[in-house]
Amino acid sequence: MSRSKIKIIFLLMITTVGCSTTRIDEEVNTAFTITDDESIVLLSNSYHTGNQTELDFMDCLNSSISKKQNAFEIIPTRQFQNLFYPWFEPSTAPQSIEDLPKILGNELVKEKLSVMKIKYLIKITGETKTNASSGALSCAAGPGGGGCFGFAWWDDTSAYNASVWDLSQETSVGNVSANVTGTSMIPAIVIPIPILARTQSNACDGLSDQIVSFFSG
Amino acid sequence: MNNAVKKILILQSLLLIGCSSQNLVIDTFIPKPLVKMNESISVQLTFDDQIQNFIFSPEELQKKEASIEINFGNTQQKLFENVFLSFFKLSNESDNDPDKKIILIDVKLDKFEYLTPQTAANQKYSVWFKYIINIKDNNENSIDDWVVTGYGEQETGIFQGDEAFKRAIRIALRDTGANLSITTQEKIENITNTIS
Numbered sequence: 001m002s003r004s005k006i007k008i009i010f011l012l013m014i015t016t017v018g019c020s021t022t023r024i025d026e027e028v029n030t031a032f033t034i035t036d037d038e039s040i041v042l043l044s045n046s047y048h049t050g051n052q053t054e055l056d057f058m059d060c061l062n063s064s065i066s067k068k069q070n071a072f073e074i075i076p077t078r079q080f081q082n083l084f085y086p087w088f089e090p091s092t093a094p095q096s097i098e099d100l101p102k103i104l105g106n107e108l109v110k111e112k113l114s115v116m117k118i119k120y121l122i123k124i125t126g127e128t129k130t131n132a133s134s135g136a137l138s139c140a141a142g143p144g145g146g147g148c149f150g151f152a153w154w155d156d157t158s159a160y161n162a163s164v165w166d167l168s169q170e171t172s173v174g175n176v177s178a179n180v181t182g183t184s185m186i187p188a189i190v191i192p193i194p195i196l197a198r199t200q201s202n203a204c205d206g207l208s209d210q211i212v213s214f215f216s217g
Numbered sequence: 218m219n220n221a222v223k224k225i226l227i228l229q230s231l232l233l234i235g236c237s238s239q240n241l242v243i244d245t246f247i248p249k250p251l252v253k254m255n256e257s258i259s260v261q262l263t264f265d266d267q268i269q270n271f272i273f274s275p276e277e278l279q280k281k282e283a284s285i286e287i288n289f290g291n292t293q294q295k296l297f298e299n300v301f302l303s304f305f306k307l308s309n310e311s312d313n314d315p316d317k318k319i320i321l322i323d324v325k326l327d328k329f330e331y332l333t334p335q336t337a338a339n340q341k342y343s344v345w346f347k348y349i350i351n352i353k354d355n356n357e358n359s360i361d362d363w364v365v366t367g368y369g370e371q372e373t374g375i376f377q378g379d380e381a382f383k384r385a386i387r388i389a390l391r392d393t394g395a396n397l398s399i400t401t402q403e404k405i406e407n408i409t410n411t412i413s
Binding site: 086 | 247249250252253368370374394395396
């Protein structure tokens with residue numbers, strides 16, 4: 001195989017992306033405002049309650065929101081948890097809006113939130129799941145070389161929800177959700193070419209856009 | 218290389234993999250808890266051997282599944298010192314002030330358990346710690362007994378080698394510190410009232 005052919009196949013493998021469908025929903029419960037010196041923080045619900053939001057999704061959302069706007073500050077989740085240890089750890093953080101008054105009843109926590117001007121806490125739930133998969137792919141290697149033959153595909157769904165809590169009012173001001181479905185496939189005739197639907201990164205992009213637009217009014 | 222030599226090399230490499238063991242060295246950062254310091258009470262801390270420089274070796278039954286040795290060093294001791302010394306001052310033995318309120322805290326590791334992806338048939342490591350904590354007054358009269366637990370889990374996902382297991386242990390230790398801080402915060406009034 002010539003070098004140019006190898007380059008084309010390699011480029012195809014990197015750039016080919018599977019199809020995905022994104023659905024974004026937004027719900028606003030009460031009026032709210034944020035200024036450029038105020039902050040928000042993202043926190044995922046605990047695995048103790050069965051929530052499986054991935055760490056890399058939280059990292060993606062933090063950096064994506066930070067890059068997309070300068071209307072408010074965003075405090076990285078881990079930094080926030082370290083500063084407020086032990087009150088926002090997976091087993092101790094409020095899991096619902098009803099748990100919020102208990103934590104905010106602690107004077108030290110309330111004072112520090114006020115000093116740092118942290119106005120909104122955004123609770124993230126959801127995960128990426130593989131719903132169905134099918135097909136067959138087999139690879140073999142021998143003294144003369146090797147290769148793969150077959151076709152495999154699978155469906156992924158990335159469903160995430162962001163619930164925005166106003167820490168000063170102790171109320172939920174709204175919800176944003178992103179639901180992305182996509183089919184990934186790997187056709188293989190000698191060389192397998194993965195065509196991946198990047199549902200998680202599309203969900204991160206969609207949800208961060210929506211959170212930014214939510215606060216932009 | 219002839220076939221016989223090849224076979225021996227393959228067999229030897231398989232045997233070597235079968236006998237290999239994991240050695241994990243645990244070191245973790247636990248933030249200083251955001252709690253109120255109680256200046257009027259000093260504390261003396263004692264730890265059992267399984268907390269000071271603890272090296273965990275699996276029992277015979279577990280050894281058949283996977284041989285893992287975990288060196289905790291003084292990580293657990295540092296965790297308890299970090300939490301308790303955020304609530305109380307460390308007692309100075311040379312300080313003979315009779316009015317000073319001193320409590321004695323004894324910490325024992327009761328259980329350390331884990332599940333690996335192989336043993337649990339899933340894609341994550343799960344780790345549990347259970348500690349027994351005995352609080353006494355200066356005359357060694359028992360004030361309270363606490364059971365504090367910590368749980369951590371980590372999907373193998375993007376992590377290479379032992380990293381997911383180490384992260385699960387670190388998360389469980391951090392969770393222990395969080396639960397210990399909350400327990401101490403809730404019980405501190407009872408301690409203060411008892412020794413008063």
